[in-house]
Amino acid sequence: MSHNTFGHLFRVTTFGESHGPALGCVVDGCPPGIPLAEADIQADLDRRRPGQSRYVSQRKEPDLVRIVSGVFEDDETNGQVTTGTPITLLIDNVDARAKDYSEIRDRFRPGHADYTYWAKYGIRDYRGGGRQSARETASRVAAGAIARKLLNALYGQVRIRGALVQMGSSRIARERWDWEEIPRNPFFSPDAAMVDEWAIQLETLRKNGSSCGAVIEVVAEGIPAGLGAPIYGKLDADIASSLMGINAVKGVEFGAGFAAATLSGEENSDEMRMGADGKPLFLSNNAGGILGGISSGQPIVARFAVKPTSSILRPMQTIDRGGREVEIVTKGRHDPCVGIRAVPVGEAMLALVLADHALRHRAQMGETCGADPTV
Ligand SMILES: Cc1cc2nc3c(=O)[nH]c(=O)nc-3n(C[C@H](O)[C@H](O)[C@H](O)COP(=O)(O)O)c2cc1C
Numbered sequence: 017m018s019h020n021t022f023g024h025l026f027r028v029t030t031f032g033e034s035h036g037p038a039l040g041c042v043v044d045g046c047p048p049g050i051p052l053a054e055a056d057i058q059a060d061l062d063r064r065r066p067g068q069s070r071y072v073s074q075r076k077e078p079d080l081v082r083i084v085s086g087v088f089e090d091d092e093t094n095g096q097v098t099t100g101t102p103i104t105l106l107i108d109n110v111d112a113r114a115k116d117y118s119e120i121r122d123r124f125r126p127g128h129a130d131y132t133y134w135a136k137y138g139i140r141d142y143r144g145g146g147r148q149s150a151r152e153t154a155s156r157v158a159a160g161a162i163a164r165k166l167l168n169a170l171y172g173q174v175r176i177r178g179a180l181v182q183m184g185s186s187r188i189a190r191e192r193w194d195w196e197e198i199p200r201n202p203f204f205s206p207d208a209a210m211v212d213e214w215a216i217q218l219e220t221l222r223k224n225g226s227s228c229g230a231v232i233e234v235v236a237e238g239i240p241a242g243l244g245a246p247i248y249g250k251l252d253a254d255i256a257s258s259l260m261g262i263n264a265v266k267g268v269e270f271g272a273g274f275a276a277a278t279l280s281g282e283e284n285s286d287e288m289r290m291g292a293d294g295k296p297l298f299l300s301n302n303a304g305g306i307l308g309g310i311s312s313g314q315p316i317v318a319r320f321a322v323k324p325t326s327s328i329l330r331p332m333q334t335i336d337r338g339g340r341e342v343e344i345v346t347k348g349r350h351d352p353c354v355g356i357r358a359v360p361v362g363e364a365m366l367a368l369v370l371a372d373h374a375l376r377h378r379a380q381m382g383e384t385c386g387a388d389p390t391v
Pocket residue numbers: 073127128129145148149150153262263264265323325326327328349350351354357358361
């Protein structure tokens with residue numbers, strides 16, 4: 017199976033299956049001299065880890081990461097830094113229960129990629145879906161932590177954060193948005209007032225053996241103007257592709273997104289003035305920080321929608337490998353709303369695309385961006 021690598025200059029290859037011994041990634045192209053310790057990566061992995069609350073999969077994976085290549089001692093800091101060689105990260109699977117899947121080894125789970133993997137390859141790992149499982153996203157989050165470090169080394173304070181903004185049909189109130197609230201609740205909600213409502217909603221779904229979808233917003237701040245390239249290397253196109261590449265994602269939008277279609281030109285255009293700091297000041301950000309495929313220096317704002325979890329406790333109709341019409345009940349441990357744990361995954365994908373574009377920009381333009389309007 018090909019296409020397990022993405023990125024041009026900051027290249028990530030992931031490997032491993034849901035119920036194999038381990039998974040991980042190789043990050044190739046990271047410049048030397050970036051301070052990198054396992055703790056830097058672990059902090060992000062801990063935010064994606066299953067089993068952290070009753071509202072996510074109860075699989076107990078510590079997701080402890082090991083850096084097995086690509087770093088060496090740094091005399092100046094007494095820590096370790098990247099060497100410019102491939103960085104390999106390994107995460108052991110310690111709580112895989114293959115027997116949960118033995119009854120359905122010949123049956124295709126509706127909403128999963130069981131049938132399509134079978135149709136394409138003629139072989140599939142039925143244990144938790146093998147490679148199609150979102151367990152693979154642990155590797156992306158680990159690689160994303162390195163991308164964040166690189167972006168900070170290049171541009172100073174870059175902040176890439178995400179939040180759950182809608183669960184099922186229930187949305188946060190944007191006027192109550194508080195980034196500080198996100199680590200305080202199990203949903204990555206920026207709106208404290210939604211926490212109890214979402215808890216009740218998920219409890220009801222869980223009791224009914226059902227599930228729901230969600231919308232996640234990811235925001236990158238501190239990215240300068242100039243990343244991205246016309247016409248086939250547009251930053252928004254690459255971010256959209258990377259977010260669509262996350263399991264269960266069904267749609268992506270930037271800034272005002274689909275709602276832009278309902279605005280007039282004067283409402284939607286982000287008018288410009290000069291700010292007190294001598295830099296351009298946009299009066300709104302309906303573009304989501306990208307114009308013509310190139311970052312404008314405003315926060316980059318993207319949202320993605322995930323479908324409801326397909327593995328639910330209700331019997332469903334399907335077919336088996338022999339073409340027989342059968343019923344299926346999915347066991348195993350599942351996320352009743354996959355959108356919760358998708359938040360750090362979305363942040364990681366955004367960081368990875370931005371790191372790749374930062375290196376691509378540097379390769380073409382050197383250290384600086386083009387023209388400053390004040391010059
Ligand atoms: C973080 C995360 C966790 C997920 N956990 C589950 C799960 O527990 N059960 C499930 O049925 N799907 C889960 N999914 C979604 C499936 O992996 C995905 O729907 C399936 O592989 C089919 O791929 P597709 O929806 O992209 O077409 C999860 C997705 C993400 C991003």
